[in-house]
Amino acid sequence: AKYLKLLDVFPKTVDDAKEQSVSGGGVSVVVFFILFILFVSETSMFMEVQKKHELHVDTTRGGMLLINFDIHFLALPCSVLSLDAMDVSGEHELDVVRDVYKRQIGRDGKPYGDVISQKVKTSSDAVSIQRIKDQIGEGCNIYGTLSAQKVSGNFHFSLHAQDFHVLSAVFPDRQHVNTSHVINHLSFGQDYPGIKHTLDGEVKLLEKGSGTFEYYIKIVPTIYNYLKAGAVHTNQYSVTDHFRKQQEGFPAVYFIYDISPIMVTVREQRASFTHYATQLCAIIGGTFVVAGLLHRLSRLLLSLLDPAAGLLPSPGKAPI
Numbered sequence: 001a002k003y004l005k006l007l008d009v010f011p012k013t014v015d016d017a018k019e020q021s022v023s024g025g026g027v028s029v030v031v032f033f034i035l036f037i038l039f040v041s042e043t044s045m046f047m048e049v050q051k052k053h054e055l056h057v058d059t060t061r062g063g064m065l066l067i068n069f070d071i072h073f074l075a076l077p078c079s080v081l082s083l084d085a086m087d088v089s090g091e092h093e094l095d096v097v098r099d100v101y102k103r104q105i106g107r108d109g110k111p112y113g114d115v116i117s118q119k120v121k122t123s124s125d126a127v128s129i130q131r132i133k134d135q136i137g138e139g140c141n142i143y144g145t146l147s148a149q150k151v152s153g154n155f156h157f158s159l160h161a162q163d164f165h166v167l168s169a170v171f172p173d174r175q176h177v178n179t180s181h182v183i184n185h186l187s188f189g190q191d192y193p194g195i196k197h198t199l200d201g202e203v204k205l206l207e208k209g210s211g212t213f214e215y216y217i218k219i220v221p222t223i224y225n226y227l228k229a230g231a232v233h234t235n236q237y238s239v240t241d242h243f244r245k246q247q248e249g250f251p252a253v254y255f256i257y258d259i260s261p262i263m264v265t266v267r268e269q270r271a272s273f274t275h276y277a278t279q280l281c282a283i284i285g286g287t288f289v290v291a292g293l294l295h296r297l298s299r300l301l302l303s304l305l306d307p308a309a310g311l312l313p314s315p316g317k318a319p320i
Contacts (some may be wrong), residue, residue: 024082032292038283048275049165049227049268051194054222058221058263062148065219065235070143070185071253074205075178077135078102078116078142079128080170082161085146087153094160095119105139108122132162132170143184150257157181158252165248179213179251182207186255189234192224192266198239215239217257227268236264312318 073081081102082095084275091101102116147156159167171177183202187195204213217239237257 002062025293031196031287035242035284035287038287039280042276042279042283044182046271046273051310052269053260055263057267058259058261059223060263063150065150066189067146067148067155068144068185068187068189069146070141070183072105072141072182073157074139074141074180075137075180076140076159077132077138078104078136078140078161079132080161080167081140081142082158083142083146083155084158084160085148085153085155087149087151088148089147089151089153091113093151098238100142100144100146103141103143104135105141106163107137110140120159125163128162128166129169132166137168152257154254154256156254156294157254159250171250174246174250175210177210177246177251178206179210179253181213181253187235188219188220188237190232192222192232192234195224195234195236198237204243205271212244212251212254214242214244214254214256216241217255218260219257220260220262222264222266225265225267229272233287243263272299 048200083100084092084094085096086092097118100117103111104113104116106112142157148155162170181204185197186199187197199215217237220236220238222234222236224234231280
């Protein structure tokens with residue numbers, strides 16, 4: 001025990017040598033309050049799931065691109081509106097109806113009728129023309145999922161649901177084809193916590209005239225790794241847009257996309273307990289050391305201002 005006592009790095013001070021003061025008590029209260037705040041902050045950071053982002057070259061090949069959309073056309077009826085898709089591989093599909101749904105929107109802004117999930121052309125042009133004329137001024141909510149090859153391409157909403165001569169009979173002046181629209185939602189794959197869809201809530205209104213809206217989208221492949229629930233392969237995107245006044249043909253709304261060669265990996269992670277314990281030790285030790293230094297400095301400054309405190313000799317007395 002005698003030799004073990006020599007290794008003690010925590011020497012004790014006898015109680016008679018200790019001096020307690022009001023200033024020391026005040027500093028202690030402040031120190032404990034700061035320690036409590038820092039403890040709560042560090043604990044909340046330890047419990048919170050952090051996200052780590054990594055960039056690397058996308059080496060995956062092939063695959064499909066799931067395009068989720070929900071768009072409200074304010075002045076085009078569902079009887080003329082179609083979804084068309086094409087890509088650089090040569091795939092071209094007009095008036096896609098698989099997993100695509102339309103809902104007619106009345107002039108009062110409320111949906112009515114059945115949800116349409118089929119081609120709307122009729123065998124009689126006269127019937128089609130009359131039906132479209134009856135629906136002029138109404139809108140259409142078109143939504144669903146489009147499956148495409150994971151290559152550059154575009155999908156667009158046009159008037160290909162009807163033949164050209166039918167459209168010409170209904171819209172002799174193409175400046176009256178109003179492509180105003182609201183993008184309620186647009187994404188490329190599954191959602192994950194924190195993902196942002198840039199075009200959600202986008203509103204494009206035409207006061208007069210007509211034209212084609214073009215959205216140029218850069219799709220960034222993304223892998224999101226959950227802490228305990230596996231991984232999700234999805235996509236983020238950025239976008240710029242352009243409006244082109246109508247000169248010939250019928251207007252449309254284009255979404256032209258390109259695939260980025262860079263992939264983003266997002267990992268959920270939580271700080272280790274050893275890191276948390278080390279931070280707490282650093283907080284406690286550092287706070288006490290800094291508080292002690294500040295307390296000693298404040299007492300020294302007070303003693304310099306007030307020699308009666310004992311640290312400096314009083315006027316008229318020789319220093320000992």
